[in-house]
Amino acid sequence: MSRKSRFSAISFLFSAFVFLFSSCIKAPDYVAIEKQDIENYLADNPTLAFVKKESGLYYLEVTPGTGETVRPHDTAYVVYKGQFLDGTVFDPGTDTLAFAVGAGDLVPGFDEGVSYMKAGGKSKLLIPSSLAYGATGYYIIPGYTPLLFDITLARIVRMSK
DSSP, X not given: OOHXXXXXXXXXXXXXXXXXXXXXXXOOOXXXXXXXXXXXXHHHOTTOOOEEOTTSOEEEEEEOOOXXXXXTTOEEEEEEEEEOTTSOEEEOOOSOEXXXXXXXXXOHHHHHHHHTOBTTOEEEEEEOGGGTTTXXXXXXXXXXXXXXXXXXXXXXXXXXX
């Protein structure tokens, strides 16, 4: 065997070893970690009686609204604060946000949570990443990050027919 052939064989074996070894290193199970983070948050905050919806959204009505219920395509005017489960605020929501409910302009969990509200109501939403920014995240929000929102539905403008 020539020196060049021997070097190629050794290089191949080394590369194969590195590939096999690195494939044995298990990546973190981010879905399981996120699930545990949500369970820990709920356990650490037992006075927050969130209701888990079929979609996976955790919804808590803090103050029932006395106005009309939101309908798809209505324009909802909300004041909100967005934070991580550790309490770090990522969006202080200093302005009123107007959006068409159900139009897909916001993360699905936020849209869904507002759809349960009546004008004048206040709610908390715990949104798993599957209903927020998923595995990729968004700007300062890492992937697999559940989000917590405090929302006040200030008013509703009905879609004109």
